[in-house]
Amino acid sequence: MKSSNSSHFLLVPFLAWGHTRPICALAARMISENPNLLITIFAEARFLQKSRFEVTRQFDAESPIIKRIRILSIFRPIQGDLAKITEAFGESYAVAYETLAKAEPITCTETGTTFEAVPAPTALIIDHHVNQFVALPQLKASRALTGHSVPIIAWMSGAGSSSIRVWAPESLGGFGDFGAKAEAEAACVGRSLDDVAEELYQRMAEAGAVVRIPGLPPMYDYEFEPHKFSPMPPLASFVLIGGREFLLNSDAFLIASSDSYEKESLDGLRGWFAQMQRTLYAVGPLLPSNSTFRSDNDKNAGIEVFLDNILQAHGKHSLFFISFGTVFWPTDSPDYLEEVIEGFIEKKTPFILAHASPFANPIPAQLSEKINASNLGLLTSWSPQQFILQHPATGWFLTHGGNGSVTESLSSGVPMIFWPFQADQPCAAANVTENLKAGIELFEVRTGKGLRPIYRNGKTPKGTREAVGEEIRYVVDMCRGPEGEELRRNAERLKVEFNCAWEEGGSARLAMRQFLKDYA
Secondary structure (H helix, E strand, C coil): CCCCCCEEEEEECCCCHHHHHHHHHHHHHHHHHCCCEEEEEECCHHHHHHHHHHHHCCCCCCCHHHHHEEEECCCCCCCCCHHHHHHHHHHHHHHHHHHHHCCCCEECCCCCCEECCCCCCCEEEEECCCHHHHHHHHHHHHHHHHCCCCCEEEEECCCHHHHHHHHCCHHHCCCCCHHHHHHHHHHHHCCCHHHHHHHHHHHHHCCCCEECCCCCCCEEHHHHCCCCCCCCCCHHHHHHCCHHHHHHCCCEEEECCCHHHHHHHHHHHHHHHHHCCCCEEECCCCCCCCCCCCCCCCCHHHHHHHHHHHHHHHCCCCEEEEECCCCCCCCCCHHHHHHHHHHHHHCCCCEEEECCCCCCCCCCHHHHHHHHHHCCEEEECCCCHHHHHHCCCEEEEEECCCHHHHHHHHHCCCCEEECCCCCCHHHHHHHHHHHCCCEEECCCCCCHHHCCCCCCCCCCCCCCHHHHHHHHHHHHHHHCCHHHHHHHHHHHHHHHHHHHCCCCCCHHHHHHHHHHHHHC
16 A cells, blocks of 8 residues: 555546546545645546536635646547447557556647656556446556556446446345356357357346345346436446456445445445455545536526526426436437426426437427427536536436436435436436435336336336326426425435535545545
């Protein structure tokens, strides 16, 4: 472990804003705590400006501390599917890390800015998601260059419960050593590992077995993919393969989650990692320390005017904010989303619909005209999410349930309506609705594997637009009634608990300080 007076951390998030944003918040908090720490972040080109803003807004504009965080891109943007992009990122990492390891100047491939030579990294914090193409090659390249002299910490941007499901032993509700199972079957049948792995995953993911993960209500295995999202590559080859190897070869683990959100799940992870003699540092929630949530983007102006007008016309907590993040979108059921919008208009419910995903279906012209005529809705490809959630007009967040969105919503005291697809989202929906009682899950929007019985209530989604319409209208009425107020009170309670995590003596601050003591 590092014990010198000066340290240099290299932070490598995955190529998605939901992974990059909390890394920026973590970097800002770390350099605020340790005056001898320098941080370099490898960010995707399209997130460079947002990353810089995310860091700088946590300090006074003229603060010299900002100079101790360097943000750059290490590969030029390419066209192609997500697998090809992440593979390019993984390949460029070895060259970039070698440059830093030699304490040489490094140039941002996007801006052409050259950063001066600084001491070599003393610790690496690498996002362990999407291991087959990024994290595992990065770990291997790092070990090849600097061996075990530079510790590698696995960065976990999702919730602990979802990490358990994907990588933990079967005794905790996980897939166990999935790679070993796939390799054994591929060797037995004489077929490619990728093909066999995907078939094995499908068998394990939809067998109808009940999965019991610490901290979550029991769920059928197929409920972890309740909504088909066709643009995503096969999960087995894209996420599962190599994931366990990365974890087993990491020196420690940082997770953007907190005990106030999922203590039992985190305890399950801690127990598993302790068996490997590794430590888990829970440093969530990771949001800006600065209370100003405005963005530097001029597009905010129209959104702020719209929110102010809704507040004046409809009152506090009247608006529903709809966003599926920067990747996910109901691509196979656009009529379901149209029905939700129709329901809001019929119920005279104001809303903002963010469509940032590159896979977003165009809103039909007739529906757009209806939205504009209603004076209730706003369509936007850009949404300053935290600003919207902080606005007094906002009452509910209809979300896919990514960990970043859930954290931002609860940190703002805003209850949620879940429309989960896969990854960490079904776990978040189950935790927030069943344990924390701060949200509602839409069940009729499920497609694909999701059109099977639900363990929690025994119901089976009908798979029709009519059923979606009935459900969303019922949910809107419920949100406006006593049950909705109870969910709001619970969200407000969690807001207080989340804020306390970073106060003096709070769990996140203590965990970060212990991490810095161990590795800086």
